Amino acid sequence: MNVLLLGSGGREHALAWKIAASPLLTKLYASPGNPGIGRFAELVKLDIADHSTVAAFCQEKKIDLVVVGPEGPLVAGIADDLRAWGIRVFGPSRAAARLEGSKGFTKDLCAKFNIPTAAYGRFGDLAAAKAYVEKTGAPIVIKADGLAAGKGVTIAMTLEEALAALDACFDGAFGSAGAEVVVEEYLTGEEASFFCLCDGATALRFGTAQDHKRVGDGDTGPNTGGMGAYSPAPVMTPDMTERTMREIIEPTMRGMANLGAPFAGILFAGLMITDQGPKLIEYNTRFGDPECQVLMMRLKDDLLVLLNAAVDGQLAHMSARWSDDAALTVVMAARGYPGTPEKGSVIRGLDEAASDGAEIFHAGTAINGGALVANGGRVLNVTATGTTVGEAQKKAYAAIDRIDWPQGFCRHDIGWRAVDREQTGK
Numbered sequence: 112m113n114v115l116l117l118g119s120g121g122r123e124h125a126l127a128w129k130i131a132a133s134p135l136l137t138k139l140y141a142s143p144g145n146p147g148i149g150r151f152a153e154l155v156k157l158d159i160a161d162h163s164t165v166a167a168f169c170q171e172k173k174i175d176l177v178v179v180g181p182e183g184p185l186v187a188g189i190a191d192d193l194r195a196w197g198i199r200v201f202g203p204s205r206a207a208a209r210l211e212g213s214k215g216f217t218k219d220l221c222a223k224f225n226i227p228t229a230a231y232g233r234f235g236d237l238a239a240a241k242a243y244v245e246k247t248g249a250p251i252v253i254k255a256d257g258l259a260a261g262k263g264v265t266i267a268m269t270l271e272e273a274l275a276a277l278d279a280c281f282d283g284a285f286g287s288a289g290a291e292v293v294v295e296e297y298l299t300g301e302e303a304s305f306f307c308l309c310d311g312a313t314a315l316r317f318g319t320a321q322d323h324k325r326v327g328d329g330d331t332g333p334n335t336g337g338m339g340a341y342s343p344a345p346v347m348t349p350d351m352t353e354r355t356m357r358e359i360i361e362p363t364m365r366g367m368a369n370l371g372a373p374f375a376g377i378l379f380a381g382l383m384i385t386d387q388g389p390k391l392i393e394y395n396t397r398f399g400d401p402e403c404q405v406l407m408m409r410l411k412d413d414l415l416v417l418l419n420a421a422v423d424g425q426l427a428h429m430s431a432r433w434s435d436d437a438a439l440t441v442v443m444a445a446r447g448y449p450g451t452p453e454k455g456s457v458i459r460g461l462d463e464a465a466s467d468g469a470e471i472f473h474a475g476t477a478i479n480g481g482a483l484v485a486n487g488g489r490v491l492n493v494t495a496t497g498t499t500v501g502e503a504q505k506k507a508y509a510a511i512d513r514i515d516w517p518q519g520f521c522r523h524d525i526g527w528r529a530v531d532r533e534q535t536g537k
């Protein structure tokens with residue numbers, strides 16, 4: 112098969128690594144890709160926003176499957192447009208990607224199909240939103256409805272913060288994504304990421320993970336796209352997994368089919384495990400980044416076979432097998448992240464760093480004058496496996512110690528919650 116992978120981050124590097132291991136693969140192309148992906152794929156420059164350019168490339172290169180990494184093109188309808196040209200695509204339609212593209216859509220789906228989630232209100236004007244917030248009080252959560260690159264959520268611990276967040280949203284802080292706002296109940300518990308591979312009718316469990324959103328050790332500092340992750344998530348016990356499938360995922364699959372928008376692709380549920388059980392915080396309609404990196408390290412089966420089955424509606428006949436090992440990834444970021452990261456610093460020593468079995472996925476790198484340089488906020492994902500999260504953690508940090516990149520930084524406590532559990536036996 113000829114495959115085209117869209118995207119440029121660590122998630123796409125992990126997907127490329129796994130797809131390249133499939134005996135079904137003839138040739139992998141990636142656009143735009145990155146230097147790490149370039150080891151497995153021919154990198155091509157395509158204007159991904161121009162769907163007919165992508166379709167023409169697919170026809171010319173006889174692409175059998177397009178795999179879409181990020182949410183932007185999915186919400187913009189790339190899967191529908193390529194399918195209209197007869198091209199097979201792994202990823203949800205525009206209508207199904209509303210699960211990520213509109214928080215209000217997802218909340219209404221939850222209300223209609225009885226899916227446990229935080230109580231909420233949906234508002235298109237400031238006065239009504241403020242009245243609701245004043246009535247409910249703080250803590251409360253304010254969310255821009257649309258895609259806001261992970262920045263559209265404010266956890267307001269006071270009424271003043273909540274009102275300020277509403278002002279910012281309606282003032283255009285998130286552009287058109289904030290023209291509508293979801294205000295919701297503040298949930299407490301432990302968070303987990305739950306993944307399913309879906310074909311429109313069947314949802315196949317596809318692993319669990321936990322990530323670390325704050326930039327600093329001890330979960331301090333501003334939010335980021337994710338500073339590290341590990342899999343599996345210990346909080347997702349067999350019972351919690353069954354409940355999540357029955358109470359959240361299956362009603363979502365039925366609900367989307369019912370609305371004429373069956374979901375095919377990766378359904379990524381952000382969950383809060385509360386004392387009443389799992390509640391949906393939000394959906395994403397693609398793999399998490401960096402969660403994908405740890406999932407790919409543990410997946411024993413051929414990813415391309417599974418993606419094909421999802422595209423062909425054949426998942427009811429499939430299973431996915433996972434290694435019993437834990438996997439953990441630490442994000443190395445460029446100084447300045449999550450503000451403005453410094454670009455262009457030289458990174459050395461990756462081959463030596465990977466010599467003890469770690470996989471180093473590139474998230475934001477470029478080649479400049481023959482040298483590997485930082486070219487983004489999150490730059491490398493240093494990933495390892497072990498019989499415990501603690502062992503995977505040790506191997507990942509040992510690899511980081513061998514990387515020569517003074518301008519990079521990382522958190523030093525990725526996996527702390529799981530390692531604590533392993534040590535205390537709770």
Ligand code: AMP
Nearest residue numbers: 229252261264295296297298299392393
């Ligand atoms: P998001 O950018 O939508 O992934 O949300 C960012 C983070 O905000 C989530 O990972 C949660 O930690 C937190 N969050 C979102 N909604 C809620 C909620 N209703 N209650 C508590 N925390 C929330």
Ligand code: GLY
Nearest residue numbers: 336337399400401
């Ligand atoms: N790491 C969270 C995400 O990909 O949305």
